[in-house]
Amino acid sequence: MEKPANEDPSGRINALVSNALAYTLRGSLVLAERNILQALAIDAENVDANNIAGLVYAKSNRPELAIQHFQKALAKSPNDSSTLNNYGNFLCDSGQLNQAQQIFLRAAKHSSNRNPEIAYTNAGLCAMRVPDPDQAARYFKTALDFKENNSIALFQLAQINFAKKRGVPALERLRSYAQYAQHTPQTLKLGIEISRLLKDKQTEVNYFNLLQANFPSSEEYQWAAATIGN
Numbered sequence: 001m002e003k004p005a006n007e008d009p010s011g012r013i014n015a016l017v018s019n020a021l022a023y024t025l026r027g028s029l030v031l032a033e034r035n036i037l038q039a040l041a042i043d044a045e046n047v048d049a050n051n052i053a054g055l056v057y058a059k060s061n062r063p064e065l066a067i068q069h070f071q072k073a074l075a076k077s078p079n080d081s082s083t084l085n086n087y088g089n090f091l092c093d094s095g096q097l098n099q100a101q102q103i104f105l106r107a108a109k110h111s112s113n114r115n116p117e118i119a120y121t122n123a124g125l126c127a128m129r130v131p132d133p134d135q136a137a138r139y140f141k142t143a144l145d146f147k148e149n150n151s152i153a154l155f156q157l158a159q160i161n162f163a164k165k166r167g168v169p170a171l172e173r174l175r176s177y178a179q180y181a182q183h184t185p186q187t188l189k190l191g192i193e194i195s196r197l198l199k200d201k202q203t204e205v206n207y208f209n210l211l212q213a214n215f216p217s218s219e220e221y222q223w224a225a226a227t228i229g230n
Contacts, residue, residue, distance in 0.1 A: 009042050009043065012039075012042060013039045013043055013046055013048070014048070016036065016042075016049070017036065017039050017046075019031075019032075019035040020035040020036040020039065020052050020056060021055070024055055024059055027059075029059055032052075032056045032059075033056050036052055036053045039052075040053060047083065048073075048082075050069040050070070050072045050076075051083040053065075054067070054070035054083070054087065054090065055090075058089075067090075070083060070086065070087040070090065074087070079110040079113075081113040081114075081118075084103050084104070084106055084119070085119055085122055087103055088103035088104040088107065088119070088123075089122060097130055100123075100126045101123050101127060104119045104120070104123035104126065105123060107119035108120050115146075116146050117143040117146040117147040117153075120140070120143035120146070121139070121150060124136040124138075124140040124143065124153065124156060125152075125156070127139060128156065133163065137157060137160050140153040140156050140157050140160075149179070149180035151181035154173050154174070154176050154177040155173070155181075155190075157169075157173045158170045158171075158190060159190060162193060167198040170194045170197075171195075171198065174187065174190060183210060185211065185218040185220035186220065188207050188210050188211040188214075188215070191203070191204075191206075192204050192208055192224055208224050212224075
């Protein structure tokens with residue numbers, strides 16, 4: 001996993017940051033912390049190192065250290081989109097939903113951000129926790145304006161429309177999702193639910209057959225098998 005040492009300090013920091021992020025995504029937080037501390041020992045002010053340090057400490061449930069490193073990264077680079085997204089997710093997970101959304105919008109609206117759809121999607125997911133599905137839908141639609149194949153936004157909009165009993169737009173969003181991403185047990189279950197709302201038996205059977213063929217051991221298939229025909 002770990003990359004070889006690099007005599008150039010910036011290269012060594014980049015390697016350590018990359019290792020720390022990979023370990024964090026794997027859930028190997030002890031190894032992640034070891035790598036990120038080595039990076040910070042080389043340059044305590046490095047934006048990427050402090051960003052990933054914040055992420056490591058957020059994942060390991062040390063919020064004070066997480067805040068310290070996120071804010072240190074933002075003090076040096078206030079509009080760094082990666083740090084803003086990670087910090088926003090931390091705030092949302094901590095229940096600071098309004099503040100989190102403000103951070104996401106700060107990331108989304110800055111001209112240097114090449115992927116504003118990520119921040120808008122994060123803002124939408126955070127708004128769903130309030131819950132404020134109308135605001136969330138606006139964020140997800142804006143995300144799609146920037147990237148039409150945003151599968152997360154498409155699935156969330158399908159769910160929001162279904163919850164509001166708007167079957168036709170819900171099915172349209174779910175079908176768009178399937179153009180860009182593989183179905184999961186959750187998306188196929190939603191397809192069955194939308195089909196039942198629309199009283200569209202053939203579409204329901206199609207989603208059921210996909211669920212049975214691809215995820216026969218899932219809870220979603222067990223639910224579908226027990227309720228098919230009801």
